[in-house]
Amino acid sequence: MKNYLNCETTIWSWLSTKDHKRIGVMFLVSVTLFLLVGGVFALILRLEHLTPGPTLVSPNMYNQLFTLHGVVMVWLFLIPAIPAGFGNFFLPIMLGAKDVAFPRLNLASLYIFWIGAILTIYGVLDRAADTGWTFYPPYSSQTYTKATPVLLGVFVLGWSTIITGVNFITTIHTLRAKGMRFMDMPLFAWALYGVSIIQILGTPVLGIILLMVVMDHSFDWGLFDPARGGDPLIYQHLFWFYSHPAVYIMILPPMGVVSEIVTSMAHKNPLSYKAIAYSTFGIAFVGFLTWGHHMFTSGMSELNAGIFGILSMGVAVFSAIKVFTWTGTLYRGSVWIRTPLVYIFAFLFLFIFGGMTGVAVAATSLDVHWHDTYFVVAHFHFIMVGASLTAFLAALHYWWPKITGKMYFEGWGVAGAILVFLGFVGTFFPQFLLGNAGMPRRYYHYSEQFQALNVLSTAGSWVLALGLLLVLVTLIWSLVAGEKAPANPWNSRSYEWMTPSPPPKENFPETPRFVRGPYDYHLPLEPP
Amino acid sequence: MNEGRSSLKTIAITYAVLYLLVVGNLVVALAGVSGFWALFVAVSIAGLQTLVVALFSMELLRSRRSIGVVAVVAPLFVLLLVCLTVVDVYTRQPPPLEVPPVDRSLPSPPP
Amino acid sequence: MNLAVPKLQHHFEDLPKQAHAARLGMWLFLASEALFFSGLFTLYAAYRAHYPEIFREGVAHNDLVLGTVNTFILLTGSLFLSLALWALRAARRALSVLLTAATGLAGLVYLIIKATEWAHHMAEGIFPGGRGRFFVENPEPAWAIFYTSYYGLTGFHAIHVTVGVGILAWTAWWMHRERVGPAAAYKLAIVGLYWHFVDIVWLFLWPLFYLLRNPA
Numbered sequence: 001m002k003n004y005l006n007c008e009t010t011i012w013s014w015l016s017t018k019d020h021k022r023i024g025v026m027f028l029v030s031v032t033l034f035l036l037v038g039g040v041f042a043l044i045l046r047l048e049h050l051t052p053g054p055t056l057v058s059p060n061m062y063n064q065l066f067t068l069h070g071v072v073m074v075w076l077f078l079i080p081a082i083p084a085g086f087g088n089f090f091l092p093i094m095l096g097a098k099d100v101a102f103p104r105l106n107l108a109s110l111y112i113f114w115i116g117a118i119l120t121i122y123g124v125l126d127r128a129a130d131t132g133w134t135f136y137p138p139y140s141s142q143t144y145t146k147a148t149p150v151l152l153g154v155f156v157l158g159w160s161t162i163i164t165g166v167n168f169i170t171t172i173h174t175l176r177a178k179g180m181r182f183m184d185m186p187l188f189a190w191a192l193y194g195v196s197i198i199q200i201l202g203t204p205v206l207g208i209i210l211l212m213v214v215m216d217h218s219f220d221w222g223l224f225d226p227a228r229g230g231d232p233l234i235y236q237h238l239f240w241f242y243s244h245p246a247v248y249i250m251i252l253p254p255m256g257v258v259s260e261i262v263t264s265m266a267h268k269n270p271l272s273y274k275a276i277a278y279s280t281f282g283i284a285f286v287g288f289l290t291w292g293h294h295m296f297t298s299g300m301s302e303l304n305a306g307i308f309g310i311l312s313m314g315v316a317v318f319s320a321i322k323v324f325t326w327t328g329t330l331y332r333g334s335v336w337i338r339t340p341l342v343y344i345f346a347f348l349f350l351f352i353f354g355g356m357t358g359v360a361v362a363a364t365s366l367d368v369h370w371h372d373t374y375f376v377v378a379h380f381h382f383i384m385v386g387a388s389l390t391a392f393l394a395a396l397h398y399w400w401p402k403i404t405g406k407m408y409f410e411g412w413g414v415a416g417a418i419l420v421f422l423g424f425v426g427t428f429f430p431q432f433l434l435g436n437a438g439m440p441r442r443y444y445h446y447s448e449q450f451q452a453l454n455v456l457s458t459a460g461s462w463v464l465a466l467g468l469l470l471v472l473v474t475l476i477w478s479l480v481a482g483e484k485a486p487a488n489p490w491n492s493r494s495y496e497w498m499t500p501s502p503p504p505k506e507n508f509p510e511t512p513r514f515v516r517g518p519y520d521y522h523l524p525l526e527p528p
Numbered sequence: 529m530n531e532g533r534s535s536l537k538t539i540a541i542t543y544a545v546l547y548l549l550v551v552g553n554l555v556v557a558l559a560g561v562s563g564f565w566a567l568f569v570a571v572s573i574a575g576l577q578t579l580v581v582a583l584f585s586m587e588l589l590r591s592r593r594s595i596g597v598v599a600v601v602a603p604l605f606v607l608l609l610v611c612l613t614v615v616d617v618y619t620r621q622p623p624p625l626e627v628p629p630v631d632r633s634l635p636s637p638p639p
Numbered sequence: 640m641n642l643a644v645p646k647l648q649h650h651f652e653d654l655p656k657q658a659h660a661a662r663l664g665m666w667l668f669l670a671s672e673a674l675f676f677s678g679l680f681t682l683y684a685a686y687r688a689h690y691p692e693i694f695r696e697g698v699a700h701n702d703l704v705l706g707t708v709n710t711f712i713l714l715t716g717s718l719f720l721s722l723a724l725w726a727l728r729a730a731r732r733a734l735s736v737l738l739t740a741a742t743g744l745a746g747l748v749y750l751i752i753k754a755t756e757w758a759h760h761m762a763e764g765i766f767p768g769g770r771g772r773f774f775v776e777n778p779e780p781a782w783a784i785f786y787t788s789y790y791g792l793t794g795f796h797a798i799h800v801t802v803g804v805g806i807l808a809w810t811a812w813w814m815h816r817e818r819v820g821p822a823a824a825y826k827l828a829i830v831g832l833y834w835h836f837v838d839i840v841w842l843f844l845w846p847l848f849y850l851l852r853n854p855a
Contacts, residue, residue, distance in 0.1 A: 098650035101660045166667040173594050174660040175650065201605050204671045208678035212791070221768040221787050223682070228769060229780025234685045237613045238678050288605065292612070301619035304612065539725060543718045550710055553846060562853035570846035577842045585721050585835045587828065592659060595666050602670035606677040613681050617688040 003405070003502040018103035019505060023110050024089030025403065028396075030113065031085055032472075034076035035389075039465065041069035046427070046461040049454045052446050059444045063130035064145065066442060070133025071150060075157045076117055078388055079246065082253035083199070084109070084164050086395050087192045089403065091168060093496045093503060094186045096177025096512045101170035109163040112156060120153030132442060134243070137224035137235050141216035148218050151210045158207040161249070165199030168192050177514055186494050186518040187263075187276050191256025194280040198245045198252070198287065206242035209235060233298055240291035248287040250384055252280060254391030255322055258344055261398050262326045264492035265341040266333025269519035271325045282318035290315060296364050297371045305364050312362035319355050323348065336490065339413030343394035346421040347387055354382025357432070372442075375435025378428045386424055393420065393471060400475065401485030405502040408482060412474040419467030426460025491525055494518045542584040549577050578603075644822040658825040665829045669836045672799075676840055679792045683847060686788060690781035697785035699852035702756055706849035709752050710841065716745030717838045720807075720831050727814070727824045736815045739827070742834065743807035746800050753797055760786070767791070792844055799837045806830055 004021045014022055045065050048055045057065065088106065092099055100106050123129060129147040131140040140147055172193055176185065213235070215221040222228040224235045255276075263270050270276055292300060292308030326348065335341070357379040361367045370376055393416075400408050430453040435441075439450045446454065488497040495518055499508045516523050553573045561569060582588045588599055644654075651657040687694045723738035764772025767790040769783025810830050813819070819826075 092650075101650075102664060103648075103650070162668075162671050166664050166671070169667055170660050170664045173663055174656050178652075197601075200667055200671045201602065201674050204675035205609065205678045208675050208795075212678075212682070215767075215791075219768055220770075222783065223787055223791075229690070229784050231617075231685065231689060233616070234613065234682060237616065237685075238609075238681060241609050288608065292616075299620065301616045301621065303619040304616040307612075536722075536725060539718070539721045542721070543714070546714055546717075547711075550707075550714065553850060554707060557846070557850035557852065560853050563855045566851055566853055570850050571843070574843045574846055578839045581717070581835050581839055581842075585717060586832050591662065595663055598663070598666045598670050602673045606673055606680070609674075609677050610681050610684050614684050614688050617685050 001500065002504060003500065004505045005405070005502055007505050016107075018099070018107055020088050020092050020100050020103065020106060021403075021503065021507075023106050024085055024087070026110055027080060027088060027113070028085040028403075030117070031077050031081045034072055034117070035081075035468075038069055038072035038077055039468065041065050041072065043461055043465055045069060046458040048444075049446070050458050052448050052451055052454075054444075060130060062444045063132075063442075064128040067129050067132050067150075068124050071120060071129075071154065073384070074133055074246070074250075075154050076120065078250040078384055079157075079161060080113060080164075081388075081392050082257065082395060083168070083192060083195055083249070084113070084160070086257070086399060087164070087168065087188075087195075087253065090399065090496050091171060091189060091192055092175065093499065093507050094189050094494070094518070095172065095175055096180065096495065096508070096514060097171065097175035098506050099175075100167045101174055102167050105163050106167055109160045109167070112163070113160040116153045116156035116158075116160060118153075119149050119156060123147075123149035123153060134239060135210065135213055136239075137213055137216060137232050138226065138230070140213050141220075141222070141225060143217075148214055151214045151217070155207050155210050155214075158203045158210075161199045162203050165196035165203075168196040169200070177512060180514055183273070183277070184514070184517055186496075187259035187270065187273070188253075188256040190277045190280050191252050191259070194284040195249050195252040197281075197284050198249050202242040202245040202249075202288070205238055206246075209238040209242075233295065233300060236295050236298055237291070240294045241288075244291040244294065245284075245287045247380075247383065248283055250388045252283060254347070254388050254395075255280070257391045257395040257398070258322075258326055258347060260494060261340045261344050261394055262329050263519050263521075264398070264490045264494060265338060265344075266330050266335050267491060267521050268329055268333035269517075269521055271328035271331075273519065275321050275325050279318040279321045282321075283315060286311060286314045286318065290362075293362050293367070296367045309362055309364045309367075313359055316355060316359045319351075323352060323355075338397075338490070339408065339410060339417055340394045340398035342414055342417040343390045343397065343420075346417065346424075347390045347394065350382050350386030350390065350421075350424070354379060354386055357382065370435060372440055373435035374431040374439045374441055377441045378431035378435060381428045381431070386428070390420065390424075393417070396471075396475070398490075399496075400478070401489050402496060402501045402503070404479060404482075405485050406478050406482035407485050407489065408478045409474050412470065416467055416471040416474065419463060419470060421467075423460055423462070423464025423467050427457050427464055428460070430454070430457045430460070488525075493520055493523075493525070538584060542580060545580055546577055549573050549580075644820065645826065654822070661825065661829055662832070665832045669832060672836060676792075676795070679788070679795060680843070683788050683792060686781070686784050690784065693779060693781035694785050695852060695854065697782065697789070698848060698850070701789075701849050702759065703849050703852075705752055705756050706845055709749050710845045712745050712749050712752070713838050713841050716742045716749070717835055719745065720834055724824060724827055724831055727819070727827055728821050730821050732814060732819065735827070736811050739807055739811040739814065743804050743811065746804040746807065746834075750797060750800055750804070753793065753800075757790075757793075789848060793848070796837070796840050796844060799840070803834050803837050806833065 004019055014026065017023065044057065045062070048057055048062055048065075088100070123146055127144075127146045129135075129140075129143065129150045130145045131143055131147055135147065135151060172185070172189060212221070212223055216223055216225070222230055224230040224232045226232060259270065259276055290308055290312040292304050293312045296305050296309070357375070361370055361376060361379060397408055397413055400406070434450055434453050434457075437450065439446055485501040487500050490497070493516070495512070495514060498512065553570060556569050556573075557566070582599055588596060645657075647654055648657060651660065719738045719742040723735045723742065726732075726735035726738060761771070764774070765786050767787050769780070769787065774783055807830065810827060814827070817823075
């Protein structure tokens with residue numbers, strides 16, 4: 001049967017496609033590639049910390065490596081991964097649409113992403129930036145390394161995410177199937193709506209502020225140089241106005257994934273659809289009011305520190321609503337424990353852990369102790385890797401049959417999930433202890449007494465890498481040897497499972513009629 | 529849908545108001561108003577002009593509600609960013625750019 | 640009458656929906672642009688809070704006449720564009736093409752005046768980043784900050800005007816060539832949204848860089 005994969009097969013048909021599914025697949029392949037690149041940087045960093053002194057790389061290279069690890073992971077993997085990859089693929093299908101609102105712009109966003117990625121990678125090859133992914137001036141204005149291509153690369157990548165955001169919101173507003181109200185949409189669409197708001201309102205501020213740093217670095221404008229009357233804190237305000245909400249760009253789509261998988265695997269409607277949908281907006285909005293908690297120790301005013309500290313804790317309320325709703329959904333469901341759900345269990349555990357430590361560092365007095373230590377590193381890795389990456393892997397397994405038309409190997413999948421979880425905890429849990437004991441982040445050397453925990457962390461990173469490698473190899477192998485996937489392997493009621501696997505070019509064989517909601521598990525499953 | 533036409537009269541009134549506001553802003557400045565009130569009046573007039581342009585020239589009045597939401601939310605976030613940053617600058621103790629020079633002389637030896 | 644109707648793309652139900660999508664998309668993009676400029680406005684606001692005196696003197700140093708003339712020019716351009724939209728919806732295409740082109744011309748005149756102003760500044764030895772003769776005579780660092788933010792804000796605005804002029808010229812030509820009728824007026828309206836937005840930015844820049852000059 002003709003589907004979106006085999007309707008045309010030339011390379012040009014892929015490069016010039018306006019099909020949102022193909023664009024989504026190309027995004028997925030790209031971000032997976034960058035996950036590997038960023039992962040290799042991380043492995044070298046961990047290896048360097050095997051011993052307190054020099055182990056493998058020079059001090060300068062160490063600075064460059066942690067910068068590039070951050071830049072690649074944040075802007076080339078975490079931010080585009082779920083929205084631009086899975087979002088592009090599934091949003092129109094979930095709405096019963098044939099495509100996103102602006103298909104040509106959608107393709108443009110892919111090319112802009114590639115251009116930005118090439119600029120960034122070019123900056124990696126030749127005297128890579130050593131500023132940290134936060135590019136704080138005045139250092140970033142003065143570094144001898146080539147910060148400019150990396151900064152410009154991130155600026156260009158920003159436009160890719162803005163276009164994706166504009167496209168998603170317009171699609172949700174104008175292309176829902178006949179009769180589908182907002183409250184009938186699958187929850188993943190709500191998550192994408194929330195993330196698009198942040199992408200549209202936050203990303204441009206990052207763009208402009210990075211351009212200012214480019215001007216500072218290349219043309220010596222001195223806007224943020226205290227020696228010339230500048231105020232570096234203004235940079236930090238503007239940078240975190242984007243980069244804190246960016247954390248929610250990384251976590252809201254995973255939350256959408258969790259909502260989908262939990263309901264599908266529990267075969268039960270969500271405990272409260274509205275709670276999940278509305279709390280998405282709560283997070284998107286309050287997330288914009290918390291940026292100052294990155295600046296508690298930078299000399300910001302005490303009034304602002306107080307305001308931002310209290311507001312930061314507010315985010316936890318909405319996150320907690322979601323967590324309780326998910327666990328409540330699992331309760332008394334007819335739960336199928338498959339690989340995606342195993343990842344979701346990991347997600348829930350790690351997300352709660354990362355979130356609770358987040359509430360702790362939002363308290364100004366505690367933050368003074370933990371700021372710029374490994375405690376903070378561990379905290380945000382629990383959210384970004386522990387939650388976002390596991391949700392990405394969950395989504396990959398959950399939707400793999402739909403995207404490729406092949407089933408992954410269940411046993412290997414579960415094995416991979418367990419390895420990833422163990423590796424992750426092994427890598428990052430010791431870092432909480434290290435940070436609390438006072439080991440600062442971004443330092444090349446560390447004191448002898450920290451070595452035992454660092455060795456543990458490094459060993460954990462190998463297990464994590466092994467797990468990811470296992471996932472990659474078995475998934476690729478399943479393309480060759482996997483069983484053919486049925487249209488609806490999970491007996492899910494969500495709309496993307498109503499079309500064959502893989503879907504035809506127009507998404508549905510005929511114009512879909514959605515006569516029931518996406519979570520109506522009390523109704524019998526109609527044949528696809 | 530909003531493909532109806534705005535009448536020439538609406539356009540005339542809209543732009544008459546806009547020109548008047550420009551002149552008003554100029555007059556206030558030339559009259560020598562200064563300090564906080566100068567800033568307040570100038571930015572308020574600019575805000576009023578924005579409202580007129582958005583409602584009539586950009587046809588917000590006749591657009592769907594979804595567009596209205598966008599038009600309200602974006603300025604809100606602009607205000608949020610500007611205000612919270614400026615509040616920080618005003619309330620820092622001591623103002624960081626006026627930190628007194630550090631005393632670098634050696635401490636006097638104990639008696 | 641042979642009036643072209645825009646093509647309906649395969650994924651939309653009908654033309655009004657497609658028009659609404661385009662309009663909403665443009666508004667979302669403008670929301671993004673507003674935040675883009677807000678970064679620069681925040682720089683201005685925060686540094687004005689740090690250095691109120693020198694910012695005031697800097698504003699007094701700018702040419703009020705040229706700035707005010709430019710305000711009127713941009714506003715008149717917007718008036719032309721509103722009229723052009725009215726004309727196209729009334730199926731008077733030739734008039735609409737003319738008015739759209741006139742809007743573009745107003746933008747061009749604005750750019751020429753703006754460039755003249757910059758040339759004056761540079762002749763005085765004022766360059767971004769606090770370089771030039773002027774800053775040797777006025778070594779207070781806040782002067783450099785003021786003029787760097789001036790060049791930054793007006794420069795980014797001018798880039799947007801330049802893009803707008805290009806789009807307006809292209810639109811006028813497209814309306815003429817394709818013999819578009821009222822059904823395609825929404826496309827002109829979308830160009831208008833962008834142009835009015837650029838106008839709004841200037842309506843804030845004008846007081847901030849030309850009017851707030853009076854000593855306390």
